[in-house]
Amino acid sequence: MPDDLVIQNGLVVTGDERGTIYERGYISSSNGMITGVGPSDQSTSAEHVIDAAGCVIIPGLITAHTHLYGILLRGASLNIEPPTDFAQVLQRVWWPVDEALTVEDAYASALSASADMLRNGSTLYADTYSGPNSIEGSLEAIARGTREVGMRGIVAFEMTERHNPEEAERGLREGIRFIKSLKQDTLISGMMSIHASFTVGDEIVIKTVKEARKHNVPITVHTSEGLVDLYHNLEQSGERTVERLDRLGVLGPKTVLAHCVHVNDHEIDLIAKSGASVAHNPMSNMLNAVGVSPVPTMLKRGISVGLGNDGWIYDPFENMRCALTIHRLASGNPSAISPEQIFRMATLGGARCYNLENRLGSLERGKFADIVILDGAKVPTPLTKESVIGHLINTFTGNDVRDVIVNGTQKVENKKLVLTSDEHITEVSRKSASSLWSRLKK
Ligand SMILES: [Zn+2]
Known part of the structure; x- marks a missing residue:
């Protein structure tokens, strides 16, 4: 079965037991599962291709x-x-x-x-x-x-x-x-x-x-x-x-x-x-x-x-x-x-x-395709295989998250939610919070 998603040209931090990192790597998935992770290969026939050049790819x-x-x-x-x-x-x-x-x-x-x-x-x-x-x-x-x-x-x-x-x-x-x-x-x-x-x-x-x-x-x-x-x-x-x-x-x-x-x-x-x-x-x-x-x-x-x-x-x-x-x-x-x-x-x-280590927590073949892509454009020092873990803890914030894939499907695209809108969520959430706050003041 052909892959339905390929993310390529990114710095891939697999998070596996050995700490494997690919400086220019790819990750592919089919039916929500990871089918491959490794050094980038330009040829792909996947339906959906994401170019992650200049980005860091980590497990969800x-x-x-x-x-x-x-x-x-x-x-x-x-x-x-x-x-x-x-x-x-x-x-x-x-x-x-x-x-x-x-x-x-x-x-x-x-x-x-x-x-x-x-x-x-x-x-x-x-x-x-x-x-x-x-x-x-x-x-x-x-x-x-x-x-x-x-x-x-x-x-x-x-x-x-x-x-x-x-x-x-x-x-x-x-x-x-x-x-x-x-x-x-x-x-x-x-x-x-x-x-x-x-x-x-x-x-x-x-x-x-x-x-x-x-x-x-x-x-x-x-x-x-x-x-x-x-x-x-x-x-x-x-x-x-x-x-x-x-x-x-x-x-x-x-x-x-x-x-x-x-x-x-x-x-x-x-x-x-x-x-x-x-x-x-x-x-x-x-x-x-x-x-x-x-x-x-x-x-x-x-x-x-x-x-x-x-x-x-x-x-x-x-x-x-x-x-x-x-x-x-x-x-x-x-x-x-x-x-x-x-x-x-x-x-x-x-x-x-939660006994999910065979399913989640790292980017490895056979696990669910839960993947986060971070925009590395604002990283002020070299972003390499050696420096990336340091950057994940010292440099990046949630604001640098560009794309999020859950179960092989993109749920955040270029910082925007795919399935619903920020406006809708804020409206529902503020309405609920303001009513809760007024009940708490009684
Ligand atoms: Zn608690």
Whole structure:
């Protein structure tokens, strides 16, 4: 079968295990799958040919943890007493927002945040939605917004018992219903999500793990993001957070622990032995002043670490840069973590979190054709095989993303969304946000 897409003459960073880079390379795809990657060959009979001369070609970046509805809070001035610690950030900002959300907000934020991530070079997100008054139908609304943009998404309802146990049961049912409704969807899949160890009892955690295993989907949980989680568990059962999750059977190769800021060596051992992964959110951790996750140690122990944004800044390049600097500052060691490790986190590391490394995370034959083309015209120093990883972390931003291909189809062309318009998205998103803001002020 002839290729339907060929991208040629670009500097191809495959992101494979060996770190293969082609200074003037090509990538071809057919039926959404990569059929070839290598040095450029001018002769092609493909239907669609993209000339990427002067550009850098990378795998679609993976956002390993996000909250799409966070986009509706951009610029909101909330009439609240300023929080002085993380528990108050949840109590005064996020939990009132969760309660005010509607299914329409879930759709509008998915549309807007997916567009923001895709334009900035991310082709897959893993989202957890939290809205106790908009449970039923929320995941389908999120999927609809995401499909309209053409991005990949792993979608979940975040269960919590902070109001009552019934709320968590309804969240679990919404997750199961949604997962069962997905039939061979190429872009959207589902997972199970528990808000955090300190907002759920043992019973619902065990039940959720059972359902996740039964439906063979990943399970995610915010883990010791703030000290409130750790202290709650120590007080309730004398266990640290990861110790409790281990006792309840949460840890395993299909488990993604978000944050892991306050974890000690024993907890890191438990994570490593279980094969669980970690979604690191450095910008959000700085924003909420919760501390620094021991990521360099986790990487040394062989734990798969992906990079998330936790619903704040959706540009993966900003998140990569922050991941590089936060660990150097925290350790006082300017070599604490390398640009290669950071790029790996945003690509194959993220794919490994969700057991998708055979499908996504690098540009290799047989994987899905999720490809990002960056315009190298404004790079001020030589752009070569040797310098390109440095440029990906030090120079490029999401604004340099020129084209984005998802599943072999172009979804961003010359910085414009192909399937829908920026104007439409802004209109829907502003309408939803302004109504949410006025509900929050009541
Ligand atoms: Zn989160």
